[in-house]
Amino acid sequence: MTDAVWTDIGAFDAIPRRGARVVCTPQGCVAVFRTADDQAFALEDRCPHRGGPLSQGIVHGTSVTCPLHNWVMSLKTGEAQGADEGRAQTFPLRVAEGRVLIDLSALADRQVLGKAS
Numbered sequence: 001m002t003d004a005v006w007t008d009i010g011a012f013d014a015i016p017r018r019g020a021r022v023v024c025t026p027q028g029c030v031a032v033f034r035t036a037d038d039q040a041f042a043l044e045d046r047c048p049h050r051g052g053p054l055s056q057g058i059v060h061g062t063s064v065t066c067p068l069h070n071w072v073m074s075l076k077t078g079e080a081q082g083a084d085e086g087r088a089q090t091f092p093l094r095v096a097e098g099r100v101l102i103d104l105s106a107l108a109d110r111q112v113l114g115k116a117s
């Protein structure tokens with residue numbers, strides 16, 4: 001298992017409430033979400049259904065609705081909700097001194113994560 005690779009991806013305040021920012025690496029793209037009550041979560045920016053860009057979805061509570069076919073994913077677990085089955089990969093995230101840090105070591109362990117469109 002790869003050691004944690006905490007990467008500063010920017011200011012927390014730069015992410016709009018109920019919105020997302022995307023961080024892309026050679027291994028793929030990660031969507032960093034901010035909820036209405038200022039929690040933050042990082043998921044791969046790829047819906048487990050057909051690869052839709054979750055970063056362009058609608059954030060409600062601690063979930064996001066995919067913009068393509070309306071699957072709902074938990075931001076905490078990446079799991080599809082309801083009758084749908086699938087999971088977007090999640091990444092450890094912390095906010096320190098107003099900066100968002102995500103652990104990208106899981107990306108380093110993957111060959112291809114997919115690209116946001």
Ligand code: FES
Nearest residue numbers: 047050052066069
């Ligand atoms: S690609 Fe996300 S619901 Fe179909």
